[in-house]
Amino acid sequence: MARPAFHSAPNAAPTAALARRRLAALLAAAMLGAAALPSAAGAVDFKLPAEDYGKDVLPLHQSLGDAARDVVDRQNVFEPIGLLREDDPMRRLARAIGRLDLKVEENGQQFLSTCTATIVEGNLVLTNYHCIPGFSGKVLEASILLDYYGPDSQTTRIPVETTPVEKDPNLDYSLSRLAGPAPAGLLPIPFARERSRPLERLTIVHHPAGQPKMMTQFRCYAAEKQADGPKLRHRCDTLPGSSGALIFNSERQVVGIHHTGGLNENDPNSFNEGSNVTDVIAESAFLHLAPPTSGSAPVAAAATPTPPDAPTAAAATQPAPNAQPTNAQPTSARQPAAAASSNEAIGQGDPARPYNDLIGQ
Numbered sequence: 001m002a003r004p005a006f007h008s009a010p011n012a013a014p015t016a017a018l019a020r021r022r023l024a025a026l027l028a029a030a031m032l033g034a035a036a037l038p039s040a041a042g043a044v045d046f047k048l049p050a051e052d053y054g055k056d057v058l059p060l061h062q063s064l065g066d067a068a069r070d071v072v073d074r075q076n077v078f079e080p081i082g083l084l085r086e087d088d089p090m091r092r093l094a095r096a097i098g099r100l101d102l103k104v105e106e107n108g109q110q111f112l113s114t115c116t117a118t119i120v121e122g123n124l125v126l127t128n129y130h131c132i133p134g135f136s137g138k139v140l141e142a143s144i145l146l147d148y149y150g151p152d153s154q155t156t157r158i159p160v161e162t163t164p165v166e167k168d169p170n171l172d173y174s175l176s177r178l179a180g181p182a183p184a185g186l187l188p189i190p191f192a193r194e195r196s197r198p199l200e201r202l203t204i205v206h207h208p209a210g211q212p213k214m215m216t217q218f219r220c221y222a223a224e225k226q227a228d229g230p231k232l233r234h235r236c237d238t239l240p241g242s243s244g245a246l247i248f249n250s251e252r253q254v255v256g257i258h259h260t261g262g263l264n265e266n267d268p269n270s271f272n273e274g275s276n277v278t279d280v281i282a283e284s285a286f287l288h289l290a291p292p293t294s295g296s297a298p299v300a301a302a303a304t305p306t307p308p309d310a311p312t313a314a315a316a317t318q319p320a321p322n323a324q325p326t327n328a329q330p331t332s333a334r335q336p337a338a339a340a341s342s343n344e345a346i347g348q349g350d351p352a353r354p355y356n357d358l359i360g361q
Contacts, residue, residue, distance in 0.1 A: 082149025106137030206245035
């Protein structure tokens with residue numbers, strides 16, 4: 001799994017260089033020893049003190065030494081979404097993607113871990129199975145943090161139910177209900193009808209190491225050799241905390257859900273892995289492709305699960321682009337909703353301010 005870096009202009013001013021160094025230290029220290037932990041779909045991505053649950057900016061607890069230098073030395077890997085214009089198509093689409101904070105109990109110990117998750121139609125949260133419910137331990141509390149672009153971002157935190165309404169450990173995905181209202185204006189997530197092609201250019205939107213929302217585009221593409229089955233091999237840089245991130249093609253359609261690290265920049269045959277979204281939709285009773293409309297990409301919609309002998313053409317009507325997601329109806333009773341979040345809007349300031357300026361405060 002390769003480590004990140006940020007682009008450095010050759011004649012950058014000293015203040016900009018200092019801001020980059022502080023950003024590198026922030027990102028590296030927040031990894032909290034994650035380099036020694038697997039980013040595979042078998043364990044939580046990394047562990048933080050449980051008392052940090054509910055905080056936007058995760059405190060620094062330890063240094064990773066040379067990892068901070070690697071962040072600076074390697075360029076163009078993680079790009080802050082907050083630097084994009086507010087009307088940028090990717091930024092608008094990615095607003096539904098947030099940091100999934102998890103308070104977990106395992107072997108009598110409680111800790112915080114983070115993943116990446118997306119609010120999809122039906123007030124459902126899509127992430128990895130190894131995040132919710134997890135392969136070990138018990139998720140005591142979960143919430144999704146939206147609009148986290150930097151320390152001064154005006155964020156929204158929404159509680160998430162810890163018992164999924166749908167899950168598949170083999171595809172490593174789960175769908176859980178929001179336990180509070182989704183903000184207005186979230187765009188529907190467009191899921192691709194076809195698998196990614198080998199060497200196709202890709203983009204991942206994620207919260208690596210629990211840090212502000214980033215996108216990875218630099219040298220990010222589908223691996224040339226793909227295996228049979230539901231796994232999508234890709235060569236896009238990720239970190240612990242990227243689990244559950246959506247993988248987009250060049251048309252900004254989702255082709256996969258990232259779940260496992262393994263990429264080594266020195267090994268051209270190495271790769272990270274995700275699940276092909278076509279396989280996820282094929283298995284899901286809640287997600288399906290809505291009929292495409294003229295001039296727009298097909299989008300996934302949440303639906304009431306239909307009996308096996310029911311017609312499959314009864315797809316839900318595609319919502320208006322700015323419509324607030326509505327509740328999907330599961331086949332089982334709805335899990336009890338958690339209490340309303342006490343920090344629905346956290347912080348003040350313009351989330352679109354240059355990221356280096358935010359970090360430099």
